[in-house]
Amino acid sequence: MPEDLQHDVLIVGAGLAGMRAAIAARAGGATTAIISKVHPVRSHSNAAQGGINAALLDRGDDWEDHAYDTIKGSDFLGDQDAIEVMCRQAGASLIDMEHMGVTFNRDDEGRLGTRAFGGQRRARTFFVGDFTGQALLHVMFEQLIKSGVQRYEEWFVTSLIMEEGRAAGVIALEIRTGELHVIRAKTVIFATGGCGRLFEPSTNALIVTGDGMGLIYNAGGQLMDMEMVQYHPTTLAGSGVLISEAARGEGAYLRDKDGNRFMEKYAPNMMELASRDVVSRAEQTEINGGNGVDGCVYLDCTHLGESLIMEKLSQIREIGIDLAGADMIREPIPIRPGMHYIMGGIKTDVNGLTNLNGIYAAGECANVSVHGGNRLGANSLLDTIVFGERAGNHAADAVRSIGYADFDSNATLARERRRIQEMLDRPENGDRWGAIRKDMGDSMNRNVAVFRNEEGIQETLGDLHDLRRRYENVPVQNKAKTFNTDLIFALELGYMLDCADTIAVGALERRESRGAQFRVDYPERNDEEWLHHIVLTQGDGGPQVSELPVVITNWTPEERKY
């Protein structure tokens, strides 16, 4: 029997937040490893297109302006202490990334260039064409290589090990060989991304299945504000693939079937650059009112000119051509709101610590909370970099004074092997995971989407109950060890069902309209009763609801208009 693998700090998930955390933890002197179910550069941080926000003082910008825009964008549900931390740190983090080698677009003087983005009064979004996330992710991977952090690529975490009331490590499946391994750790940082695939359609990659949220929730952790689900205003007709907000940032218009710029009615000042929740609701209202075509409205870039599109929007142009057969240089492209991001997640403090001893979270899986009821475009990349680094730093400090938890890894491993084997041994007559996921996605997208009401949410909760029954017998058709994705998808579906429960319960609980949560039956924001976070923990009969106050420092909640 080989020795257990063992690292002071273990990061689960190798997107931007995870890699940033790993680099920080290693630099802080901790033995560090990072584990990811896909190779790091395949991570979903790639999909962030438009840019990363930062208020640079030498451009006459001010972090407090950025903080205010973020707080207003959050519909005052974001914690203002956390937002302050993020916005103060943004400039330094941005320059760090530039020094690491990110090829940011420049202005005429050769300095970092900016573009306008939704919900912000200043252009403070720094960008690399329309593939900023990809550019950052690959540079972060370069730095990860340089850092000497141990990497477990294409390893899938099947269980979190808690011992003596604190983090002890994980059990992971080496996908290529099908072997299970125990990895001991003093602290575990989850940076596993969102859970968008529990909606169908979604802009999210197929790997975005809420693994970390599910693992933490099952271990007694807190999920918070799960009802806050962002529908992005511009996803492509048909495939539902993302078309960056950068298009509107560069000046594109939204038009109804008659060519009218309908945003005049909803956000006369900011127009197409109002916050995402506002624009998505406006589009859905137009579509529902018969002013769309085939469930879509139009994104019109034709007046931007070929050279601007080729320099700054070339990738989304290519996507339009490949997947919708429409060239945005010459014609408007059909778009609609589509599920994109989850503001909610694992409740953490500003250092990434969760309510579980030795467990951290950062990035989309976490809720610090800086996005509250609605995330501003280009604040997600910033969130990953700032809070990934903080979690890594804090974990590296913490492990100096603690040892490894003691447990019998052979017994732990044997239990996990039996659990997996029982899944493989199930009879093959039940619904496969694909059908269950599809039904879940349809139900969520029907009832827990842009517009919600009690009746619909209750229907989905009923659906989820039935789906869980079906899931308990889900067969795994593939019995092999080598690269058995069938088994992994079946495991992921369990996490998605957990997350879906908490989203639906949170949406039912919040009887008001705030940010991305719009209750047709409670159409107003109600600060008297609902200016607080909704916390969900696992109970016997499903998610248990409790509440936490919103942290308010300098900015008093006010009416939100764009």
Added chain:
Amino acid sequence: MDVTIRVRRQDPEAVDERRLPYWQDYPVTIADNATVLDALIQIREDDDGTLSLRCSCRSAICGSCAMRINGHAGLACKTIANTVIQDGVITVEPAGVMPVVKDLVVNFDLFWEKIEAVDPYLKHIGREPEGEYIVSNDAMLHLSSVTACIMCGACVSDCTVLEVDPTFLGPAALAKAYRFTADPRDGDDEGVSMERLWALSEPTGIWDCTRCNECVQACPKGVAPMDRIMAMREQAIQAGYDNNNGARHTDAFTESVGHSGRLDELRLPIKSVGMMNLPALMDYMPVAFRAMRRGKMPPIAHKNVDNVEAVRRIFDRTQPEPAAPKVSNNSPFG
């Protein structure tokens, strides 16, 4: 739309003939605008859970789903099925060069080893500026056309050199290297990446590409790796690294055509390895004997083309001033 997806499968755990590569046909009904990946996902979800492939983003940014479609490498998510159907069939095979793990999944270890071999991170000599580096937007846009690379391995799959010589750094790693040699922030204050260019001029590097252009055609992101390799050859010669087979080959080629209007095939290899390089010249002997035996020996007396003056005039007009060597040809880096 009905189509048959013909998948090249292989199962390393099988005890029967499925251990070896075999074809399996999957008839599917897909939407008219479906991608090849949509079809494969449908097969995996609805029909056959034992089919293994990598895929994630569905929009050509994660680089997971490179495979050979009708014999050529590309991204399944970027290939609209109805554009590649041949007699009702689309054939799908794992990417080439890299060994198969299972079905459409290949082992990328070799790919990443090569990426790591080019020191794939910015190396600036001297102090970093306090704020951002001041560089031109054009320089960044040019680099962005290379950092558009998603590391999908399509170029490596179809590289004709790697197929026979696994020591070659290959198109993906060399495009990655160019992303640094062309970065004004990498290397010295002038943005010259001396150390990299020296290392890349060694065997397995920029001079081992045969310019077959397959990588340029395979790349789904327009990175054009071969063009980057050619650009690095120029950078290396400019930096003074011209005392190697590749650079001498280029010189000898130019000199021969410029002088006589045609290639002196007999002297080209001799000049490339160096006139005094006896061991390398001895290595050529078997080739020379085989060529003689088959009547393929180039003429010993090399003749000019008829109107060689016209060729020379063209050369005079196009040749740049020779660059002054900046460094000695020994590595200054130990």
